[in-house]
Amino acid sequence: MSRAFTKEDDSNSSIDVGERPISPHRNLVTEKGLAHIDAELAAAHEALAKGNAEADRDLIARASRDLRYWNARRESAEVSRPDPHSEVVRFGMTVTIANEDDKSQTWAIVGEDEADASHGKISHVSPMAKAMFGKSIGDSFVLNDHEWEITAIDTAP
Structure with missing residues (x-):
């Protein structure tokens, strides 16, 4: 008999939900x-x-x-814990930035699994964090055609 007309046994089939990708x-x-x-x-x-x-x-x-x-x-x-005496942006710090219209934003730089932009947390591998790393208060950077100035750095995320 052809297998085309037989019912497969559902009890033996496994559910494939796929793997969660691991960041490199x-x-x-x-x-x-x-x-x-x-x-x-x-x-x-x-x-x-x-x-x-x-x-x-x-x-x-x-x-x-x-x-x-x-x-x-x-x-x-x-x-990773930031040096409390560091004057440059590093992982684990909270950074306040302002654009040319004096619109300010505050971002905590955290790990990928804890990043949540709606709560002010960005991943250390995000373009924003990468643009800020190594900069001090008063330094500027450009991201997406907007210039931002670092106005405050706090070592607490």
Whole structure:
């Protein structure tokens, strides 16, 4: 009999949710970023513990994928603390900038997994952070055809 007319056994099929891509950049993290990774690991472990392998295959697949991702991020995490006496922009600092219209913005430079622009946190590999690195208060940089001046630097992210 041709297999074209047979029903596949769903119980043996695995769910492919795909892997979360791992960044090729150094995994610099703040103390809060490391705590975030640990919280995500705990959540993935909890989801796996709750899951019923027969009923929740999708949940188990997603939790397993997340567990692999967060384990890899935890293993490669490098906690970086800015020098409190530094006068130039570095990872882990909060930087206030102003444009030619005196519109100001404040950004904390954090790790990739803790970046959240809506909360003022940008990744250390973002174009904005890269443009600010090594600059001091009063220095300017151009990004996306706009000139910005660094008006304040704080060592607390």
